Amino acid sequence: MSLTTTQFANDYVNALVAQGVTLSNATAFKTTFANQLTAWLGGEDAIPADLAYRLTEALARINAETASRLDWLTGTTTGGPNSDGYYAATAPDGSIFLFPCLAKILAATAKGDPAGVAFTFVTGVTDADPGAGGLKLNNATPASATQVFIDNIAIGGAGVTTWLDSFDDVPGAYRGLLQIRSATTEAFLILMVNGSVVDGSGYRKVPVSWLSGTGGFGAGERLAVNFIARGAPGVSILSGSGAPAAGLGFDGDIYLNLATGDFYGPKAGGAWGSPVLATGLNALVSAAATSATNAASSATAAAGSATAAGTSATNAATSATNAGASATAAASSASAASTSATNAAGSASAAAASATSALGAPGTNATSTTSLTVGTGSRTLTIQTGKAFSVGQAVVIASTASPLNQMSGLITAHNSTTGALTVNVLAINGSGTFAAWTVSLTALAAVALTTASITDYASDQTARQAADQEFAVAIALCF
Structure with a gap:
C-alpha cells in the first residue's frame, strides 16, 4: 500500500x-x-x-x-x-442495529398528541426562569434563537433537571437534536444543541442553532419536547x-x-496502552540523523586531510627542486651541497608535520594491532570502533614503528561497530610484516587507481633511488 x-x-x-x-x-x-x-x-x-x-x-x-x-x-x-x-x-462496541430516521420519527409524532415531555410556551425572550412547566426562546424569530430557556419542572410537576443536564453529555461541537412540537398545530422546531447546558437556578439555558421548523408558537401553547443525543464519536x-x-x-x-x-492505539477500555510503532520509526529517524552527522564529519575531515596532503605535495615538490639544484651545485661546491642537505631536512620536517596534522583528525585516523605484510591487494585489519571512515575514501596504512613502510589504497568496507576495515591496496612503499599500524586519510590523487598508475609509480620510485645514489656519489667525491 x-x-x-x-x-x-x-x-x-x-x-x-x-x-x-x-x-x-x-x-x-x-x-x-x-x-x-x-x-x-x-x-x-x-x-x-x-x-x-x-x-x-x-x-x-x-x-x-x-x-x-x-x-x-x-x-x-x-x-x-x-x-x-x-x-x-x-x-x-461495533454492533449494528436498525434505527428510525429523523423523517420516520417526525411522521410518528405528527399523529395525535405528540409524544415528549410537556411544556407551555412563554412568549418572553429575556434570560429568566419561564416558570414551572414553561419554555421560551431568546429570540422572537425561532430561526434566530441561540438559547432555549426550560424550567426544571415540566407540566404535571415532574422534575426534569437530570434530563436537561444530559443534553451536553456527548462531547463535541454538536451534542444532539432538540425537537419542540406543538400539541395542537403542525408547528415544530428542530434545533441542534451546540454547547454546554448552563444552570440558571430553577431553569436551564440550552445553547442551540437552527436546523428546521414550520413556524412559531403562541402564548400558552402546549408543547412536546424531545431530545435525541448524538451518537458516540467515530x-x-x-x-x-x-x-x-x-x-x-x-x-x-x-x-x-x-x-x-x-x-x-487504538484506545481500548479507556486506556491508550503502550506505543506500537515508536521503536521502529524512532530507530529509523535516529539512524538517519546519525548517518547524516557522520557523513558531514567525514566530509569535513576529508577536506582537512586533502588540504594537508596538498601542502605535503607542495613541500615535496619544493624539496625535489632544491635537491636538483643541490645536485648540480655539488659538482662544484661541497658547501652548496651541505646547504641543500639542510634544506631537504627542513622539507622533511614540514612533511612530517603535515602527516602528523592529517593523523590528528579524531574520526578519520586510527591504529591497529593486526599483523599484516606490506603488499598490494585486499587487506583487512581491525581498528577502534566508532570511527567515521566511509567506503571509497583513500587511506594510507603506515607502520607505527617505521612509517616509511606503508600501503595506500581505497576503503572497500568498514564496520564502525566492530572496527573491521578492508582496504584495496594499490601502492606500497618498503616491505616487511608488522603488527602495529597507523591508519589515516590521504588525498585521492595520492593513490594509484589503475595498473598503469601502479607501474608508473614503481618506475618513478626506481628513478628517484638512482638519483639519490648519484647524489651520494657526488657528495663523496667532494670530500
Whole structure:
C-alpha cells in the first residue's frame, strides 16, 4: 500500500469536514498537516506501509460512520434497507442495529398528541426562569434563537433537571437534536444543541442553532419536547506533543505524539496502552540523523586531510627542486651541497608535520594491532570502533614503528561497530610484516587507481633511488 503524507492529509481533513467540523481554511490546514507528517517521518513524503494501512483503515471507519449518520438524517419514511424508514447505525462496541430516521420519527409524532415531555410556551425572550412547566426562546424569530430557556419542572410537576443536564453529555461541537412540537398545530422546531447546558437556578439555558421548523408558537401553547443525543464519536486520529492523557479521545481512537514519533492505539477500555510503532520509526529517524552527522564529519575531515596532503605535495615538490639544484651545485661546491642537505631536512620536517596534522583528525585516523605484510591487494585489519571512515575514501596504512613502510589504497568496507576495515591496496612503499599500524586519510590523487598508475609509480620510485645514489656519489667525491 502506497500512501503519501499529502494524500493522507487530504483524506483526513475531508473526513473531518464530512463529520461537521468547521475549518476556516481547509486547504492551509491540509498543507500544514502534510508538512508535519513529512517532518515527523524524517523528510520522507511516503508513509511506511504498516502505518499507511492502519491510518487508511481508521479513515474508512470514520467515513463509513459519517455516511451512516447522513443516511439517518436525510432518510425518508420509505427508505432504508427494508424500505420502512429504518437505517443501519453502528454502536460504539461495533454492533449494528436498525434505527428510525429523523423523517420516520417526525411522521410518528405528527399523529395525535405528540409524544415528549410537556411544556407551555412563554412568549418572553429575556434570560429568566419561564416558570414551572414553561419554555421560551431568546429570540422572537425561532430561526434566530441561540438559547432555549426550560424550567426544571415540566407540566404535571415532574422534575426534569437530570434530563436537561444530559443534553451536553456527548462531547463535541454538536451534542444532539432538540425537537419542540406543538400539541395542537403542525408547528415544530428542530434545533441542534451546540454547547454546554448552563444552570440558571430553577431553569436551564440550552445553547442551540437552527436546523428546521414550520413556524412559531403562541402564548400558552402546549408543547412536546424531545431530545435525541448524538451518537458516540467515530474513530478519530488525534495528535499532540507528549503522551496522550487518559481522558483524551474514545475507544478506537488513534494518537500520534508529534514530539517523539510515538504512535498509540487504538484506545481500548479507556486506556491508550503502550506505543506500537515508536521503536521502529524512532530507530529509523535516529539512524538517519546519525548517518547524516557522520557523513558531514567525514566530509569535513576529508577536506582537512586533502588540504594537508596538498601542502605535503607542495613541500615535496619544493624539496625535489632544491635537491636538483643541490645536485648540480655539488659538482662544484661541497658547501652548496651541505646547504641543500639542510634544506631537504627542513622539507622533511614540514612533511612530517603535515602527516602528523592529517593523523590528528579524531574520526578519520586510527591504529591497529593486526599483523599484516606490506603488499598490494585486499587487506583487512581491525581498528577502534566508532570511527567515521566511509567506503571509497583513500587511506594510507603506515607502520607505527617505521612509517616509511606503508600501503595506500581505497576503503572497500568498514564496520564502525566492530572496527573491521578492508582496504584495496594499490601502492606500497618498503616491505616487511608488522603488527602495529597507523591508519589515516590521504588525498585521492595520492593513490594509484589503475595498473598503469601502479607501474608508473614503481618506475618513478626506481628513478628517484638512482638519483639519490648519484647524489651520494657526488657528495663523496667532494670530500
